[in-house]
Amino acid sequence: MSSPRYSPRELEPKWQARWEESRLYRSTEKSSREKFYCLEMFPYPSGDLHMGHMRNYAIGDAYARFLRMKGYNVLYPMGYDAFGLPAENAAITRKVDPAKWTRRSIERMMSVQRRMGLSYDWERTLATCEPAYYHWNQWIFLKFLERGLAYRRSAPVNWCPSCGTVLANEQVENGGCWRCSSQVEKKDLEQWFFKITEYADELLKDLDALENWPERVKTMQRNWIGRSEGAEIDFPLVGSDTIISTFTTRPDTVFGITYLVLAPEHPLVAQLVSGSEREKAVLDFADRAMRQSAIERTDETRDKVGIDTGRRFINPVNGQQFPILVADYVLMEYGTGAVMGVPAHDQRDFEFARKYGLPVRVVIQDETGALDGDTMVCAYEGDGPMVDSGPFNGRNNREAMGHFVTHLEDNGWGRSAVGYRLRDWLISRQRYWGTPIPVIYCGGCGTVPVPEDQLPVLLPHDVEFTGEGNPLETSPSFLNTSCPSCSGPGRRETDTMDTFIDSSHYFFRYTDPAYGKLPFDPDKAAYWMPVDQYIGGIEHAILHLLYARFFTKGLRDLGLTDVGEPFTRLLTQGMVIKDGAKMSKSMGNVVPAEDMMERYGADTARMFILFASPPEKELEWSDQGVEGSFRFLTRVHRLVVENRHLLNGAIGGQEVEDETARSLRHATHRTIRKVTDDIERRFQFNTAISAIMELVNELQRFLTERGPEVTAGRGAAGEAIRVIVLLLSPFAPHLAEELWETIGQPYSVALQEWPQYDPDLTVSSSVEVVVQVNGKVRARFAANPEASEEELKEAALRIPRIKEYLEGSELVKLVVVPGKLVSIVVR
């Protein structure tokens, strides 16, 4: 019997066209089925679809297809995170319009995604660079402004000299720019911020309820938010009314304070030394320190440098006076920009105090009770009884912690306080290809928001891309406008928004991407949100996932949604590796997705990606492995085509079955159970695919044994074929669709119900039981799975080989695990 070859090149485009034309994957809210929102992190359209993308989509699509067959009403959309630097750089170097460049890239990206045969509802596609989308960035900005969640202030900011723009704290990695790795500088600039710190506590607390997020992502977010409890303490200046406030997590050490250090940026520095003979020296020092990066300044291996201001303060708890210094290792961004020095109980303070000859005063003793500030060689950071601490002497420092705060509060010296590492989100970018911030500056009225009915503020086209400065400043038509308030001349804000704003609410927009009244239709969002399964790279563990959570809470507080957390379940996929290194252009080890599909077809590529590794782990690329997946699909294709006549008869149960047929049916039903469980509960596609391979092998053995006519067990074989096609359809949808038609079933395989297993057919009639003697496997025997402990014990002891082991020895212990093993201990 000859059969047509498996030819993905013909078969895949054919089915893709058919799916599109029948609008097979369109989703609507009008359904009695339970909703499921499955989402992949949308890509930045660079034009190249790399293996990381492909892996992301192969996982998401398999899952979405599985859920549809399981009976859910699935929303599975795709869009493009289309603002950003590469488009603008192309404009500078090649003089192409960023909008055109981006549109072309999106088209290229989309065509590869279509070739993958992904089951997106393409009618919901969006691109964040479209005015219909970024309109809503501006709208949300205005609402945030009204509520005080957006504000402008001058602050020392991270400046990337190479990108020519400022960066948020989250976008600085190891002191470098997250995009180009250039060393980040500090600059004082007027910038727009979003007040994410207002939600710091909620963002932290709600992590606990995200049961289906990877623990490490939650840990990373917790560390990033960095909540710490402690106290804010006020220190009066000697000879002045001025007060310096510091935050500390160790109020129990206040009696050990021997100096105070200010950050070079601290606003009081200039005032403190004004007119004194130290003025010049201190200001010069501060100037030099500020020019260094935060990384250099806080490097713990490096010598700390400071300078005395000559001024002194009073420690309110004991009335003693100590010096105030300025030092480079204190940063203005953390706490209040002032740090109390307790050298006896903080190693950094200790090193600093020894270097500058500052006193070291022990207030917590260790177990020897012999700590002495003058002789100790390192700080004691442990716990113990308090000494030299007034009313607290003799008490344990940990236990007294709360009482210290009360003591401070009662005397008006300070208050309990909570500190966060999280800073407000700096959203201004001095770039063209982003969302214009909808604000106008008027000589008379000051900063005036653009009225809602004048949105969107569109990006102008009369701009020059020189590579220097913000291109928006070269556009007179954009720059010059009239004040919405007094109609006088006004000047538009030329900063654009951080593109992470675009990705902070796009998942709401998918629920109705054309909606014109608000960022999204509240009713539709109420139906679809939250996202039930989100899939993307671990690199977004902090940035995007934190911003998106913040926005969701912000939108909730605007009354647009009841949802407080956007993503119920999160899957972070592992990287794609080749030859032991991350697949990247710079490594030169990239395997282009398009080439893969050209050679083997989309189904093979998808099969290999899912089979080679579980989704969360790294995936080692192997060209030979791909070959293997292709061989498997070819084998399935031939097997089904050559045996399609078997489907004409009855399926299972309705004919006399011999033992071999019965065992094939068992294999079929156990495979259904295994594959379902692997996808649904374990999210482990590699083992699901292995299970299908095993069933294919089993079926092939069966058919070879029976010969082409298959007199007995036709039903069992037919059932296996049908099940294989169905189980395969989430992973290799084109081939499954083709084979489904081949075996005479109605279009489409994607609309079929996921096969169910018959529990009776998953129970085997016999299990192999292992007999261990002193922990070593010495024999095996077949037993009834229901056999009692007593029966198994007797059966094991009857085995001649086991008898030999027992001869001349004393049986010490015997353990029986029903259905599994008998373990015998002898001496």
Place this chain on the structure above:
RNA sequence: GGGGGAGUGGCGGAACUGGUAGACGCAUGGGACUUAAAAUCCCAGACCCGUAAGGGUGUGAGGGUUCGAUUCCCUCCUUCCCCA
């Protein structure tokens, strides 16, 4: 420096609740088919000793708990990620 993963044949990986380590696949060796090759199909295989039956060793290293540990606990090594 702090926090969190990971370490299993030649390779990717499996072993889900402490119960037969190495499923499935790749590569390899042997065989069938073929004039030949490709493709396909069948068989073999952790390592060591042994013709074999069988025995011993084995999940990064060392120790512990247990009748039994890839799985739990302690110490250490290597590596990756995050934060400094």
